Amino acid sequence: MSSMVLQSVTSQTKAVQELAAGGSDPEVFDWQEVWYPVSYIEDLDKSQPTRFTLLEQDIVLWWDKHEQMWRAFVDQCPHRLAPLSEGRINQDGWLECPYHGWAFSGTGQCEVIPQQKERGKAEISQRACVN
Structure with a gap:
């Protein structure tokens, strides 16, 4: 095999290893x-x-009208762990929790907490985001 072909095969193998499904550790x-x-x-x-269950994990699939794409989140509101799949997509196009009305954008960021005091900023906490 010529060195040029060998180099090409080696480069392709390395690229496949970097993009390998199942994680970066080839042993696990x-x-x-x-x-x-x-x-x-x-x-x-x-x-x-x-709602959909994948590998024993409940997820919620919903349409993000702002980005024109489907989203998949863990089916659990970070506030009281209510299933987001039982909520709704509100008038702003965000996924809204059925329990207290927290609303999440397609990035998982909490956009609205109806119960918080005026000028409150609880929604900017990472703990208020959905995975």
């Missing part, structure tokens, strides 16, 4: 570092959140 497969199909787009409704 990480099930959370892999893409999984979870639903047919035709089965989803852009006007309401959908």
Whole structure:
């Protein structure tokens, strides 16, 4: 094999290793570092959140109208752990918790906490974000 072909094969192998599914450690497969199909787009409704369980983890699928894309979050509000899949997509296009109405944008950032005092800033805390 010529050195040029060998170099090309080596470069391709290295690139595949860097992008390998299952995590960066070739000795250990990480099930959370892999893409999984979870639903047919035709089965989803852009006007309401959908619950799905993947690898024993409940997730919520919902349409982010601002970015025009589907989002998947852990199906748990960071406030009182209520299932976000039982909530709704509010008039601002954010995913709203059914329990206290906290609303989350497509990035997982909390945008609204209806109960907080005027000029409160609790929504900027990382603990108020959804994964």
